[in-house]
Amino acid sequence: DTGVSQDPRHKITKRGQNVTFRCDPISEHNRLYWYRQTLGQGPEFLTYFQNEAQLEKSRLLSDRFSAERPKGSFSTLEIQRTEQGDSAMYLCASSLYPGLGGAFFGQGTRLTVV
Amino acid sequence: AQSVTQPDIHITVSEGASLELRCNYSYGATPYLFWYVQSPGQGLQLLLKYFSGDTLVQGIKGFEAEFKRSQSSFNLRKPSVHWSDAAEYFCAVGAEGGSQGNLIFGKGTKLSVKP
Numbered sequence: 001d002t003g004v005s006q007d008p009r010h011k012i013t014k015r016g017q018n019v020t021f022r023c024d025p026i027s028e029h030n031r032l033y034w035y036r037q038t039l040g041q042g043p044e045f046l047t048y049f050q051n052e053a054q055l056e057k058s059r060l061l062s063d064r065f066s067a068e069r070p071k072g073s074f075s076t077l078e079i080q081r082t083e084q085g086d087s088a089m090y091l092c093a094s095s096l097y098p099g100l101g102g103a104f105f106g107q108g109t110r111l112t113v114v
Numbered sequence: 115a116q117s118v119t120q121p122d123i124h125i126t127v128s129e130g131a132s133l134e135l136r137c138n139y140s141y142g143a144t145p146y147l148f149w150y151v152q153s154p155g156q157g158l159q160l161l162l163k164y165f166s167g168d169t170l171v172q173g174i175k176g177f178e179a180e181f182k183r184s185q186s187s188f189n190l191r192k193p194s195v196h197w198s199d200a201a202e203y204f205c206a207v208g209a210e211g212g213s214q215g216n217l218i219f220g221k222g223t224k225l226s227v228k229p
Contacts, residue, residue, distance in 0.1 A: 043217075
């Protein structure tokens with residue numbers, strides 16, 4: 001399967017702990033995106049990379065959140081000092097730019113902060 | 115402001131019946147429009163996309179959507195629904211042919227299919 005993969009699929013953490021998620025995009029895709037989805041809502045854009053450069057960050061991405069894509073391949077999203085409001089599904093997507101193929105999503109990481 | 119509205123939160127149809135899911139958008143530039151489907155606990159699968167040209171686009175799983183600029187709509191249709199179509203459907207709008215990926219999503223429409 002050469003789709004977008006995310007790890008872990010589920011994460012339960014205690015409030016105040018740090019967590020890190022990983023995303024492996026489709027190999028030829030140069031753009032990688034992170035979204036957050038809460039219950040009953042559509043995905044909300046957080047940030048995106050073109051190769052290793054982070055080109056845009058949403059105001060939803062507080063200073064407790066940091067994303068990296070050091071070699072332009074996989075990406076990590078870290079949340080420091082987690083809060084209960086961080087509980088959500090974190091989705092990664094990738095696309096080829098320029099191109100008309102659209103963005104392809106992974107299956108997401110479900111974070112529960114207790 | 116850019117936005118996507120899916121007026122129906124939940125729709126129930128009988129298996130074999132036709133389906134139409136509504137989507138309205140507000141976007142300042144030329145919109146690039148998408149429909150995604152999400153099964154419970156899963157990521158999103160791209161059903162179809164509209165960039166330009168023919169306003170009726172065909173997608174996977176027998177779905178189609180029609181872009182109507184005058185109505186700012188991009189409704190999703192299927193002539194005969196199967197039980198496996200039960201899922202949540204999201205309409206989204208983006209720029210640059212969708213390759214930019216920072217899409218604006220609607221809140222979704224949950225589809226239930228009754229036997």
